[in-house]
Amino acid sequence: MSLTYAFGKNTIFSSQIFMYSKYCFGFVNLKPVLPGHVLVASFRVVQRFSDLTSEEVSDMYISAQKIGKIVEREYNGTSLSLVMQDGPEAGQTVPHCHVHIIPRKVGDFVENDDIYKEINKSTRVDNEEREPRSLEEMDKEATHLRQFF
Amino acid sequence: MSLTYAFGKNTIFSSQIFMYSKYCFGFVNLKPVLPGHVLVASFRVVQRFSDLTSEEVSDMYISAQKIGKIVEREYNGTSLSLVMQDGPEAGQTVPHCHVHIIPRKVGDFVENDDIYKEINKSTRVDNEEREPRSLEEMDKEATHLRQFF
Numbered sequence: 001m002s003l004t005y006a007f008g009k010n011t012i013f014s015s016q017i018f019m020y021s022k023y024c025f026g027f028v029n030l031k032p033v034l035p036g037h038v039l040v041a042s043f044r045v046v047q048r049f050s051d052l053t054s055e056e057v058s059d060m061y062i063s064a065q066k067i068g069k070i071v072e073r074e075y076n077g078t079s080l081s082l083v084m085q086d087g088p089e090a091g092q093t094v095p096h097c098h099v100h101i102i103p104r105k106v107g108d109f110v111e112n113d114d115i116y117k118e119i120n121k122s123t124r125v126d127n128e129e130r131e132p133r134s135l136e137e138m139d140k141e142a143t144h145l146r147q148f149f
Numbered sequence: 150m151s152l153t154y155a156f157g158k159n160t161i162f163s164s165q166i167f168m169y170s171k172y173c174f175g176f177v178n179l180k181p182v183l184p185g186h187v188l189v190a191s192f193r194v195v196q197r198f199s200d201l202t203s204e205e206v207s208d209m210y211i212s213a214q215k216i217g218k219i220v221e222r223e224y225n226g227t228s229l230s231l232v233m234q235d236g237p238e239a240g241q242t243v244p245h246c247h248v249h250i251i252p253r254k255v256g257d258f259v260e261n262d263d264i265y266k267e268i269n270k271s272t273r274v275d276n277e278e279r280e281p282r283s284l285e286e287m288d289k290e291a292t293h294l295r296q297f298f
Contacts, residue, residue, distance in 0.1 A: 049231065050218050057214050058207035065206050068235070069199050079236025082198065086217070087228025089253040104238040 007041065008094035016138045018145035019067060023059040026067050026149075028141045031130040034102055034109075036075030038145070040064050041098035049086045049097055064099050070148045077103025156190065157243030165287045167294035168216060172208040175216050175298075177290045180279040183251055183258075185224030187294070189213050190247035198235045198246055213248050219297045226252025 003014040005025075012027050019026035019040075026040045040063050042056050052060065068080045081102040085091040152163040154174075161176055167187075168175035175189045189212050191205050201209065217229045230251040234240040 049214055049229065052214070054207075054211050054214075057210050058203075061206050061210040062203050065198055065201070065203075077238070079234075079238035079241065080198065081239045082233040082235055084231040085228075086231055087253065089226070089228035089255055089257070090230045090251075092228065102239075104236065106238055108238070 006045070007098075008096055010094065013135060013138075015135065016142050018142040019063065019149040021059050021063045023056045024063050026063060026145075028138045028145070030132045030138070032133075034075075034104070036071040036077065036103040038067060038071055038101050039098050040067060040101065041096055045096050047087070047092075047095040047097060049084060052097060060097075060099060064101055066149070068101050070145060071101060072103045074145065074148075075103040077105050079104040155194070156247075157245055159243065162284060162287075164284065165291050167291040168212065168298040170208050170212045172205045173212050175212060175294075177287045177294070179281045179287070181282075183224075183253070185220040185226065185252040187216060187220055187250050188247050189216060189250065190245055194245050196236070196241075196244040196246060198233060201246060209246075209248060213250055215298070217250050219294060220250060221252045223294065223297075224252040226254050228253040 005012040005014070005017075010030070016027045017025050018028065018038075023044070024040050024042050026038055029037050029039060032038075040060060042052060042060060044052075044056065046052060049057075064082060068082065071077070072080055081100065081104055083100045083102070084098070085093075085100075086097070154161040154163070154166075159179070165176045166174050167177065168189075172193070173189050173191050175187055178186050178188060181187075189209060191201060191209060193201075193205065195201060198206075213231060217231065220226070221229055230249065230253055232249045232251070233247070234242075234249075235246070
């Protein structure tokens with residue numbers, strides 16, 4: 001049995017969550033574009049970055065900084081992409097403010113920024129191009145990451 | 150006469166800066182990928198996001214939130230892209246931690262995420278593909294934005 005959270009039309013199981021801060025939670029991705037691609041979202045369901053309070057903004061990005069250090073190290077990255085698609089015209093597909101945190105390394109995409117094309121698909125359950133991961137796989141990843149927070 | 154700041158190999162003139170916060174400054178772009186594409190950088194010259202203190206992280210993103218609201222409105226956007234290329238393998242070309250803030254609207258790129266290919270070039274003076282703007286043009290834009298901060 002597992003608690004669940006709504007994330008747009010998606011369901012996040014508590015077993016996918018590896019970090020809770022005061023205002024945000026970090027969770028592993030159903031369809032990561034690269035290994036270690038995780039998300040941090042506000043507890044409060046608001047669509048736009050401008051809807052967050054200053055305290056929530058601080059907490060979200062201090063959390064993103066912490067998470068970034070961990071996933072870069074754990075997935076042998078040498079850089080990080082930190083991306084917020086803030087609104088539909090920026091590629092946001094889930095109307096719940098969140099940051100993508102993605103470990104990067106040399107050669108991870110043939111053309112470095114093909115990654116951004118992939119991000120748009122990463123939070124959509126209805127994306128048929130990538131196979132969704134199993135709950136077991138996500139649970140295992142979250143369990144590994146959880147020890148660092 | 151104008152004060153100047155180093156931003157990697159680039160020179161930022163004080164006339165390009167439209168916002169100062171406690172730890173960061175916001176400035177207009179030599180080669181914006183879209184109208185209203187601006188940057189916010191830490192005063193302290195550090196390369197990686199992980200090099201920032203929590204206070205700097207908070208200040209940078211609270212500043213980015215404020216700046217985003219203004220540029221989205223002033224450039225008739227309906228969304229925002231907020232992107233940090235944190236390290237060379239994420240496309241960072243200037244080794245000084247900064248966030249790209251880009252107003253977005255329907256149809257601004259033929260393929261929505263072609264924007265990310267452009268971002269890599271946007272902070273390079275040596276990029277020959279886009280014409281650098283004149284100081285006069287950047288000064289005019291910064292003067293307009295400065296009134297909102």
